[in-house]
Amino acid sequence: MKSRSILLALVTVLLVVSCKTSPFTGKQTLNRYDNSTLFPMAFQQYDAFLKENKVVNNTSEAQMVQRVGSNIAKAAERYMTALGYPNYLDDYRWEYNLVQDEAINAFCMPGGKIVVYTGILPVAQDEAGLAMILGHELAHALANHGGQRMTAGEAQSVVGAVGGLALGDSKSGQLFNQYYGTASNIVGILPFSRSHESEADEIGTIIAAIAGYDPYEAPKLWERMKAQGSSGTPEILSTHPSPDTRIQALTTIAPRAAAEAKKFGVTSFK
DSSP, X not given: OHHHHHHHHHHHHHHHHTEEEOTTTOOEEEOOOOHHHHHHHHHHHHHHHHHHSOEEOSSXXXXXXXXXXXXXXXXXXXXXXXXXXXXXXXXXXXXXXXXXXXXSOEEXXXXXXXXXXXXXXXXXXXXXXXXXXXXXXXXXXXXXXXXXHHHHHHHHHHHHHHHHHHHTTSHHHHHHHHHHHHHHIIIIIHHHHXXXXXXXXXXXXXXXXXXXXXXXXXHHHHHHHHHTOOOOOOGGGSXXXXXXXXXXXXXXXXXXXXXXXXXXXXXXXX
16 A cells, blocks of 8 residues: 555656646646756767768758758747747757668757758758758757657556556456556557647748748648658557648648748748
């Protein structure tokens, strides 16, 4: 009984201390990691990644990554200031690197460390397509999705431990232990991840538009992504929305992003 009480207290404390307000939605988010804790870890992992992979330098493609990344980061600073968070990005250390890898991928680590794989450039096609990709990845960092995912994973583990201990070796306990991991992923972790992707699509498209890149390129990018094929995993079992879901959402987001960019004096796009 004492152990159960301790674990229940841990769950309560985790939920209480992990709430932060999103600058984009005004809603409470589950994230117990501060920049001072998360960023140094991310920077160290980024440096290790670059040492283990071939970084492409002094090519037109590498220069494009640098140029577009810098434009997107500057637009993010303007956007956050307009939202009332002028010092939000003070701890970010922007860096943009092109890495030789045929994977169709890119990522931005907490704190603004960005990697673009060469394999995604043909899908991006041009600067506008790359801007939509970098806007999306940068948005993950701005919205603190990394810390939120880590916190959610910890909460999932703690709740599983509490449930398993509370139910013990009973039949209910055995069923809980057998199905909790899968069930909590399907109804909790995976929808959580898909919501992050959708949020990053919206924030990233707006920021790319503020940087002067055509937001109507975002659904076109995902048409090209869709043409690359998919794993065939149903959306409900995936960490990402389906391409069709994203294309439909981005088609709706594009005019709103253009209207938002107009507030910053951007009336024509690259």
